[in-house]
Amino acid sequence: MPRHGRTVEEIITDKRIDGHLAPRTSEAAIGGELLNEAIAGNKGSIVKAGDILDPLADFARSAAQTLARNPKSLEPRFLYDARGSKLFDLICEQPEYYLTRAEASILEDHASRICEIVGPTTLVELGSGSSVKTSHILRVFTDYYGMTHYVPIDISKAALEQAYQNIARQHEAVNFIGINGSYECAFPLLNQITPVTVMFFGSSIGNFGEEEERIFWTSMAKCLTRGDYFLLGVDLVKDTETLEAAYNDKAGVTAAFTRNLFARMNREFSSNIELDCVEHEAEYCEQRQRIEIGARFTKRQIIEVKPVAQSFEISANEKIHTEISRKYRLDNLIPYLSGFGFETSLVLTDSFKRFALLLLRMVKDR
Ligand code: AVI
Numbered sequence: 001m002p003r004h005g006r007t008v009e010e011i012i013t014d015k016r017i018d019g020h021l022a023p024r025t026s027e028a029a030i031g032g033e034l035l036n037e038a039i040a041g042n043k044g045s046i047v048k049a050g051d052i053l054d055p056l057a058d059f060a061r062s063a064a065q066t067l068a069r070n071p072k073s074l075e076p077r078f079l080y081d082a083r084g085s086k087l088f089d090l091i092c093e094q095p096e097y098y099l100t101r102a103e104a105s106i107l108e109d110h111a112s113r114i115c116e117i118v119g120p121t122t123l124v125e126l127g128s129g130s131s132v133k134t135s136h137i138l139r140v141f142t143d144y145y146g147m148t149h150y151v152p153i154d155i156s157k158a159a160l161e162q163a164y165q166n167i168a169r170q171h172e173a174v175n176f177i178g179i180n181g182s183y184e185c186a187f188p189l190l191n192q193i194t195p196v197t198v199m200f201f202g203s204s205i206g207n208f209g210e211e212e213e214r215i216f217w218t219s220m221a222k223c224l225t226r227g228d229y230f231l232l233g234v235d236l237v238k239d240t241e242t243l244e245a246a247y248n249d250k251a252g253v254t255a256a257f258t259r260n261l262f263a264r265m266n267r268e269f270s271s272n273i274e275l276d277c278v279e280h281e282a283e284y285c286e287q288r289q290r291i292e293i294g295a296r297f298t299k300r301q302i303i304e305v306k307p308v309a310q311s312f313e314i315s316a317n318e319k320i321h322t323e324i325s326r327k328y329r330l331d332n333l334i335p336y337l338s339g340f341g342f343e344t345s346l347v348l349t350d351s352f353k354r355f356a357l358l359l360l361r362m363v364k365d366r
Helices: 034-040 053-066 082-091 099-118 134-145 157-170 183-190 210-224 240-246 254-267 330-338
Strands: 024-026 045-048 122-126 148-154 174-180 198-199 229-235 278-285 290-297 301-306 312-313 319-326 342-348 355-362
Touching: 045 157, 053 254, 053 301, 053 312, 082 157, 082 254, 099 134, 099 229, 099 342, 099 355, 122 183, 134 148, 134 157, 148 157, 148 183, 157 174, 174 330, 183 198, 183 210, 240 278, 254 278, 254 290, 254 301, 254 319, 290 355, 312 330, 330 342, 330 355
Parallel strands: 024 045, 045 174, 122 148, 122 198, 148 174, 198 229
Antiparallel strands: 229 355, 278 290, 290 319, 301 312, 342 355
8 A cells, every 4th residue: 555655665675764764574474583673773674474374364254253153243353443443542532542542651651760769761652652651761761771672562563563653753872673473473482572561551451362362371471571561551430321432433433443344344345234224332230330332233244254255144133242352450450460479569550540551560480
């Protein structure tokens, strides 16, 4: 896709973009040598992790599996195609969606404190997207400690390229080493670097199911070295009205985000879904402390998943689950994390106490 009148290939060669050096790219799987080379190079690079699957086959296989279940669902990671990612950025700007602004305000107010506690470190960010929020952190770390290695990991290469351009423009002393891959790519990588601080913002952890979250923390704890840090953003339990408003914005952007998943199926699988019978639904389940999001079909539909030659019948009024967004209580979360070897060094909240940023320190040996 041409961006700013150039192809991606042109953008990622060793040429200057807007006066800045473009990242070098490598198709090789990320490994110790490659990473060390990228770190030592101080030049900026985007490396592709080895495990990226054929996206169409991956989506089709997963959709066929989860649509065969009762209740039917789709994996939330497929919400983020190019259009879905743009819609998510727009969600973050909606007046009802307080999460992004609350977290950014905490980072703005407390980045120096975090930086002083953590000390010089390599900063790894999971699901970095456009890296906008990270800017405060990078500014403070480079002011305190000079050249800082920043390793954002994202499934979207376009998001990494955009992030590279923003970061290169704003922060001369940042060595940007983008990893194009899934969260899991972080684990072998983290084994090799210390001191490291992993950042996971936006309450994205809340999109994991309970078992998935347990596996995540177990794997993370195995990779970090005693004394490494983890900076975690979480949305807090609050009144139902505020929570439901955040996922049912008046402008209908979240509804468009949910509907885009079905539009994506039409685009990629020729699914033949009538999009005007797809209604976004987001409700807070107090008992499970989570927002449950899905699409309610107002009419019977047959969804075709042509790449795997399967089709699925959806009845009128049936709901396909697309996402959960779990909300946290600090008095449960802190002891839960301590069970994996994370000691909470700092708990920071925004002025309305809607959102929290936890600075966690690994206190166990691997
Ligand atoms: C990415 N994630 C943290 C968002 C959330 O709030 O759970 C995803 C989202 N879905 C609809 N609105 C926001």
